[in-house]
Amino acid sequence: MNSQQTSNKKKQKIKVLLVDDETHIRMIMTNVVNSMNLEVVAEAKNGAEAIQLYQQHRPHMVFMDINMPIMDGKEALKAIMNEFPKAFVIMVTSLSAMDIVTECLVIGASSYIRKDTSMDELKLYVKESWNDYVKSMK
Amino acid sequence: MKYDLAKMLKEIKEDETVFKQKKNYWASQNDIKELIQKMKEKGAKK
Numbered sequence: 001m002n003s004q005q006t007s008n009k010k011k012q013k014i015k016v017l018l019v020d021d022e023t024h025i026r027m028i029m030t031n032v033v034n035s036m037n038l039e040v041v042a043e044a045k046n047g048a049e050a051i052q053l054y055q056q057h058r059p060h061m062v063f064m065d066i067n068m069p070i071m072d073g074k075e076a077l078k079a080i081m082n083e084f085p086k087a088f089v090i091m092v093t094s095l096s097a098m099d100i101v102t103e104c105l106v107i108g109a110s111s112y113i114r115k116d117t118s119m120d121e122l123k124l125y126v127k128e129s130w131n132d133y134v135k136s137m138k
Numbered sequence: 139m140k141y142d143l144a145k146m147l148k149e150i151k152e153d154e155t156v157f158k159q160k161k162n163y164w165a166s167q168n169d170i171k172e173l174i175q176k177m178k179e180k181g182a183k184k
Contacts, residue, residue: 096165098173105177112170121167132178 013039014130017057019050019073020065020092025115029063029092036123045069047076054080054087061130064109066093066100074104081108088133090126 016033018040020026026043033040041057044050048071050064062080066073073091080087091104094115101112111129113122165173 096170098163098165098169101165101170101173105174111174114167114170117167125167125171 013037014061015039015041015057015059017042017044017050017053017059017062019044019047019062019068019076021045021068022065025065032119032122033063036126047071047073047079050076051079051083054084058084060088061126062087062089063092064089066091066095066104074100074107077104077107077109086137088130090129092122 016038018026018029018033020029020043030040030043038061041059042053044053046068050062050073051071054062064073064077073093077089077091080089085108087108089109091101091109091112092115093112096112096114104112110133111125113125117125
C-alpha cells in the first residue's frame with residue numbers, strides 16, 4: 001500500500017464526537033469507538049461544548065449523554081439537529097424513561113442506547129443504526 | 139400455602155400492560171428497539 005492509499009484510508013475513518021460529563025464513560029466509549037475502527041475527533045463534557053465542537057469538527061457520528069451540567073444532551077441534540085438536520089446522533093444514557101426516549105427520537109436522534117447495555121450489543125446497535133442512516137442518505 | 143401460578147402470571151402480565159401504557163415507564167433496550175422500528179415504519183423517523 002503506498003502513502004496515497006494509506007492517506008485515503010485514514011480519510012475514510014468515521015469521525016466521532018463523544019459527549020459525556022463523566023471522564024470514565026468517555027474513556028470506555030473511546031475504547032468502543034477505537035475497537036470499531038472509528039476515530040474520536042473531540043470530547044465534550046456538556047451540551048454547550050458539544051454544539052461548539054460539532055460546529056468545529058463536523059463529525060459523522062455523535063454519542064450523546066443526557067444528564068450533564070450547563071446544558072443537557074436533549075437541548076444539545078435539539079440545537080445540533082436544528083443547525084445540521086442530517087446529523088447522526090446516538091443517545092447513550094442511563095435515563096430510559098419512555099417519554100424522554102420518544103422525545104429524543106422525535107427530535108432526531110438516530111438511536112438510543114442504555115448505558116447498561118453490553119459492549120457487544122452497543123456496537124451492534126451502533127452498526128445497525130449507522131447502516132440504516134447511510135441507506136436513508138442515498 | 140397453595141399458589142395459582144397461572145393466575146399470578148396473568149396478573150403480572152396485566153400489571154405490565156398498565157405499566158407500559160404510562161408514558162414515563164422505564165424502557166428496556168428491547169422496548170427502545172421496538173419503538174425505533176415502529177417510528178421507522180410510520181415514517182416518523184429517518
